[in-house]
Amino acid sequence: MPELPEIVALEQFLAEHAVGAVVGRVDVAALSVLKTFDPPVTALSGRDVTGVGHWGKHLGIDCGGIWLITHLSRGGWLRWLDEPSATPPKPGKGPLALRVHFFTPEGATPAFDLTEAGTKKRLAVWITADPLSVPSIARLGPDALAVSxxxxxxxxxxxxxxxxxxxxxxxxxxxxxxxxxxxxxxxxxxxxxxxxxxxxxxxxxxxxxxxxxxxxxxxxxxxxxxxxxxxxxxxxxxxxxxxxxxxxxxxxxxxxxxxxxxxxxxxxxxxxxxxxxxxxxxxxxxxx
CATH class of the missing domain: 1.10.8.50 (Helicase, Ruva Protein; domain 3)
Known part of the structure; x- marks a missing residue:
């Protein structure tokens, strides 16, 4: 399971590679991964990535005021793709749960995958304007590196x-x-x-x-x-x-x-x- 050090590292990786890009298509390969439905995941398309953040083991990207937040849980991971397939993934096939495509200012078209190994599917994704509306974020204690x-x-x-x-x-x-x-x-x-x-x-x-x-x-x-x-x-x-x-x-x-x-x-x-x-x-x- 990714813990705070890996989440911070992924946060900084996304800050370097995704901030400044525009969200393209979002492919949902496992519908069960989505824990919210309003706004829909399609609301992310066309929005600028303006920031990233983390809350405990939750990782989020700010897409112009709408956040995509994920908790990778025990078997989840984020995989960056410089040259993703243009063909949408088939639902229910393999470990892929969700893919987010980007358009960068340099003209590149990378993406990241959220994947989950194993049979117990616990990876979660929320689309929200307020990260504190995510129940598991609202319940968090202080960050381990921020507490005095x-x-x-x-x-x-x-x-x-x-x-x-x-x-x-x-x-x-x-x-x-x-x-x-x-x-x-x-x-x-x-x-x-x-x-x-x-x-x-x-x-x-x-x-x-x-x-x-x-x-x-x-x-x-x-x-x-x-x-x-x-x-x-x-x-x-x-x-x-x-x-x-x-x-x-x-x-x-x-x-x-x-x-x-x-x-x-x-x-x-x-x-x-x-x-x-x-x-x-x-x-x-x-x-x-």
């Missing part, structure tokens, strides 16, 4: 969730998902199962510093990359996430995993839990 340390401390004190859940709860902090939360907690040397409201001031300060450092470093590595390379760039910086069974680059202990439902997270016992192995729900329901 005192505000962050207050948010942690105000939730009874485990810290892993607290920093991935978009209504608490916007922009962090499963992958970067693993990295943040590893850097902060905190157990994913620690209760957020019981963290002492030093732990909260470490968590805030780790959040800012992890996300800022990922953005620095991602911005300027071609959209197609962002997924690989994201994985290249991980120390624990998706590295189950490999040595922790900090202490050398094996990275462990806890799986639940259709998700999993990774951690280092030596760095984060005092050497204690957390129970895996595949083996036990007793998580302590």
């Amino acid at each position: 340390e005192p505000e962050f401390a207050e948010l942690m004190r105000g939730t009874s969730q485990r810290v892993k859940n607290a920093i991935t709860d978009q209504s608490v902090i916007a922009g962090i998902g499963n992958a970067y939360s693993d990295e943040i907690l590893h850097t902060a040397k905190l157990s994913p199962f620690a209760t957020a409201s019981t963290l002492d001031p030093q732990q909260v300060a470490r968590l805030f510093s780790a959040m800012r450092a992890s996300l800022s470093d990922a953005i620095q590595r991602s911005v300027g990359q071609d959209a197609a390379r962002l997924k690989g760039e994201k994985r290249s910086g991980f120390q624990v996430h998706a590295r189950t069974g490999l040595p922790c680059p900090v202490c050398g202990d094996l990275v462990r995993e806890v799986a639940y439902a259709d998700k999993s997270f990774q951690y280092c016992p030596t760095c984060q839990t005092g050497g204690r192995i957390l129970a895996d729900r595949r083996m036990s329901r007793l998580l302590k």
Whole structure:
């Protein structure tokens, strides 16, 4: 799933490649992706792209006062095409959900695709004059890179969730998902199962510093990359996430995993839990 660093990188990519262009045809290959119907998607055609923006994991382009906003969800991605096919895609074929064509001042005719892998189709697109009318944007907490340390401390004190859940709860902090939360907690040397409201001031300060450092470093590595390379760039910086069974680059202990439902997270016992192995729900329901 794209998280805040990838969304910021895609935002800047679109600022460089789409702003100043005119929207051409919009091809909808999966009708279910559209979550709004007024204004219709056809209202975008002929409008100048005047800006871009993001709200947590939502990405948007401003088409002269009408926004196209997307949440790429778990399997979604944005793919830029310098020379897209002139033939409209057939609905329901392959991972393509929506294609937006452009006319640039230089006479080029690029496009971008919104695609989604897998069978669970959750990618969403809204066409709206007001981004705050999107319910999932209206519910967002402060952006992870905009919140101040005192505000962050207050948010942690105000939730009874485990810290892993607290920093991935978009209504608490916007922009962090499963992958970067693993990295943040590893850097902060905190157990994913620690209760957020019981963290002492030093732990909260470490968590805030780790959040800012992890996300800022990922953005620095991602911005300027071609959209197609962002997924690989994201994985290249991980120390624990998706590295189950490999040595922790900090202490050398094996990275462990806890799986639940259709998700999993990774951690280092030596760095984060005092050497204690957390129970895996595949083996036990007793998580302590």
